[in-house]
Amino acid sequence: MTGRHRDRYGYGLGIGFIPPSLVGILLGFGFFLIVKTVRALSRTAWRYRSELAPLVIAGALTVAGWYWHYTHPRWALPIAAGAWTVVLVLLLLPSRWAVVRRCWLPRRIERAYAALCVALAGTWLSAAVTAGPGTGPLPGLGMLFTLAGAIPWWVHRRRRARIQVERRLSAWPGIADQIGLTGSRVASATVGRFGYVVRLALRRGQTVQQAVRAAGGIESGLGARPGSVRIEADPVRADRAIVRVMQVDPLARPIPYPEPIGPSSILRPFPLGVFEDATALAVKLAYRNALIGGVVGSGKSGVLNVLLAGLIACPDVLVWGIDLKGGMELLPWMPSLARLAVEPAQAVRMLRDAVAELDRRAGEQAAAGQRLWQPSPAHPALVLVVDEWAELPAAAAPLADSLARRGRAVCVTLLAATQRPTQKAMQGGAIRSQMDVRICLRVREARDVDLILGQGMNAAGWNAQALDAPGKLLISDPEHNQPRPGRAYWLPDDAVSALAAAHAPIRPRDLADRPEVKQPWPEPSAAPSPTIPPQRESAENTTTAEQKLRDALAGAPQEGTEIGELIQVTGMSRAWVYRQLSALARQRQATQAQRGRWRTTR
Numbered sequence: 040m041t042g043r044h045r046d047r048y049g050y051g052l053g054i055g056f057i058p059p060s061l062v063g064i065l066l067g068f069g070f071f072l073i074v075k076t077v078r079a080l081s082r083t084a085w086r087y088r089s090e091l092a093p094l095v096i097a098g099a100l101t102v103a104g105w106y107w108h109y110t111h112p113r114w115a116l117p118i119a120a121g122a123w124t125v126v127l128v129l130l131l132l133p134s135r136w137a138v139v140r141r142c143w144l145p146r147r148i149e150r151a152y153a154a155l156c157v158a159l160a161g162t163w164l165s166a167a168v169t170a171g172p173g174t175g176p177l178p179g180l181g182m183l184f185t186l187a188g189a190i191p192w193w194v195h196r197r198r199r200a201r202i203q204v205e206r207r208l209s210a211w212p213g214i215a216d217q218i219g220l221t222g223s224r225v226a227s228a229t230v231g232r233f234g235y236v237v238r239l240a241l242r243r244g245q246t247v248q249q250a251v252r253a254a255g256g257i258e259s260g261l262g263a264r265p266g267s268v269r270i271e272a273d274p275v276r277a278d279r280a281i282v283r284v285m286q287v288d289p290l291a292r293p294i295p296y297p298e299p300i301g302p303s304s305i306l307r308p309f310p311l312g313v314f315e316d317a318t319a320l321a322v323k324l325a326y327r328n329a330l331i332g333g334v335v336g337s338g339k340s341g342v343l344n345v346l347l348a349g350l351i352a353c354p355d356v357l358v359w360g361i362d363l364k365g366g367m368e369l370l371p372w373m374p375s376l377a378r379l380a381v382e383p384a385q386a387v388r389m390l391r392d393a394v395a396e397l398d399r400r401a402g403e404q405a406a407a408g409q410r411l412w413q414p415s416p417a418h419p420a421l422v423l424v425v426d427e428w429a430e431l432p433a434a435a436a437p438l439a440d441s442l443a444r445r446g447r448a449v450c451v452t453l454l455a456a457t458q459r460p461t462q463k464a465m466q467g468g469a470i471r472s473q474m475d476v477r478i479c480l481r482v483r484e485a486r487d488v489d490l491i492l493g494q495g496m497n498a499a500g501w502n503a504q505a506l507d508a509p510g511k512l513l514i515s516d517p518e519h520n521q522p523r524p525g526r527a528y529w530l531p532d533d534a535v536s537a538l539a540a541a542h543a544p545i546r547p548r549d550l551a552d553r554p555e556v557k558q559p560w561p562e563p564s565a566a567p568s569p570t571i572p573p574q575r576e577s578a579e580n581t582t583t584a585e586q587k588l589r590d591a592l593a594g595a596p597q598e599g600t601e602i603g604e605l606i607q608v609t610g611m612s613r614a615w616v617y618r619q620l621s622a623l624a625r626q627r628q629a630t631q632a633q634r635g636r637w638r639t640t641r
């Protein structure tokens with residue numbers, strides 16, 4: 040550089056004719072670009088750290104092999120011994136060591152995979168330390184082993200799901216700002232088969248109710264399926280909220296009723312359905328009144344059917360039914376019901392009988408100095424199943440109120456279904472407050488949730504408006520205090536008839552048929568009164584009636600012939616007709632075309 044140039048462009052920075060200030064700018068820009076690129080690459084590497092893990096481990100093993108080959112070649116043996124010890128621990132110990140299995144690698148296939156990786160890595164490293172990683176087949180084997188370990192890792196469904204969830208949750212601070220939960224953070228997240236569960240640590244002063252109100256925002260922020268987010272309170276910490284995101288709806292399809300479980304007892308919980316996390320949903324009915332509510336078609340009768348299937352399997356329960364839809368729902372259960380009322384007057388009579396029985400039992404208990412009635416086949420519990428409670432006449436209200444308030448201790452209880460348990464239908468709420476088990480199916484408005492489940496439940500996250508299929512429900516009882524959606528089992532009509540017939544032989548005798556029950560029943564029991572009085576079932580009558588029944592079924596239209604008509608045609612009792620229909624259904628000669636309507640199988 041000449042003196043003239045130095046004078047003009049300063050010392051040392053000028054390159055040829057480029058001015059030194061421009062060189063400085065270019066260098067600065069270059070440095071800036073390098074920093075930016077390194078930062079972007081490291082951010083990408085961090086984001087994809089899970090996918091890159093096998094390659095990083097392979098690289099680290101190669102470097103370690105090289106280093107130890109020159110510095111500690113004698114470590115080869117201890118490395119191999121250590122690796123194979125880990126393999127043995129992975130393969131043998133966890134099968135007996137439940138704690139390890141549960142908190143870490145829970146599945147056998149995962150433990151086998153981990154053991155294989157450790158065996159391959161340990162053996163290769165030991166050979167590399169002895170001979171040097173670049174010797175003989177070691178580089179090729181290294182690549183092969185890396186691929187063998189990496190491919191299952193890359194395709195593993197749970198790992199991919201976990202990473203996807205982690206990436207979504209990394210955006211939580213921004214989402215929290217947008218939805219009014221600023222300062223809350225993700226304390227932990229676990230990924231399950233159908234979605235993931237996030238434990239949110241709320242900022243000081245934030246409440247679970249705020250999180251519940253923000254459920255829609257959480258759904259949108261996490262890009263989740265509409266209606267898939269559930270918020271629950273943490274049972275031990277008020278500053279934590281549990282957010283469940285159901286990516287797949289495990290309850291989307293009807294869940295068939297499991298195989299009948301045989302005679303049981305009312306003291307045991309009844310299978311009702313399945314929760315979203317695939318755990319069984321069972322409900323205890325002993326010493327409890329139960330209320331089922333939901334809009335038309337939400338599956339109330341379906342829930343009643345499942346509970347009835349459990350009840351009739353118990354020889355220590357007497358079941359009386361009130362069905363003011365003309366018997367449409369409960370008539371198929373007739374072979375296993377001790378009584379059925381299908382008209383308002385019959386319903387009132389039945390409730391009066393139940394109150395009388397309650398008083399008798401209360402007296403008996405007091406005389407014996409006992410507090411709780413112990414149900415048994417000889418002294419069965421009495422459950423009154425009422426479909427469409429709101430249809431009960433006014434005269435029934437005080438009787439129902441008395442049963443609801445006083446019946447539990449003596450096992451005379453109510454199982455009621457209704458569309459809306461309004462103040463009027465529930466005696467100003469007095470009866471509703473006695474309902475220990477509340478089952479809420481789909482409702483139209485938030486206030487209906489509070490009507491069925493209790494005041495303030497909707498605000499607490501019991502969001503039954505979001506239930507989107509019949510049979511989906513929320514249950515609140517002493518065993519279930521979180522808004523976990525479940526779905527009731529589905530029991531088709533032909534299964535109802537088959538169950539009712541199958542359990543008829545184990546049903547306990549009705550109270551009126553028990554000489555030991557010294558209750559002067561004031562009026563005949565409330566059985567549905569067929570239009571034609573039933574005839575005596577003599578052998579001759581029976582044969583003719585059977586033929587008449589077959590003829591009536593054969594001539595039935597596509598939608599079937601009503602039970603009432605079949606009773607008229609045969610001139611036999613309702614119970615007889617049901618027994619015959621159940622037998623014909625089992626032989627696949629008759630089928631229930633619709634609830635309460637039968638025809639021959641075509």
Ligand SMILES: Nc1ncnc2c1ncn2[C@@H]1O[C@H](COP(=O)(O)OP(=O)(O)OP(=O)(O)O)[C@@H](O)[C@H]1O
Pocket residue numbers: 292293294333334335336337338339340341342458509510511526527528529530
């Ligand atoms: N648990 C269930 N799983 C799948 N489908 C169901 C279930 N429960 C009910 N359904 C479907 O919904 C329909 C209506 O059910 P259901 O008659 O029990 O409703 P509901 O609430 O009793 O109606 P209503 O108020 O008219 O009596 C059934 O015919 C059936 O197709």
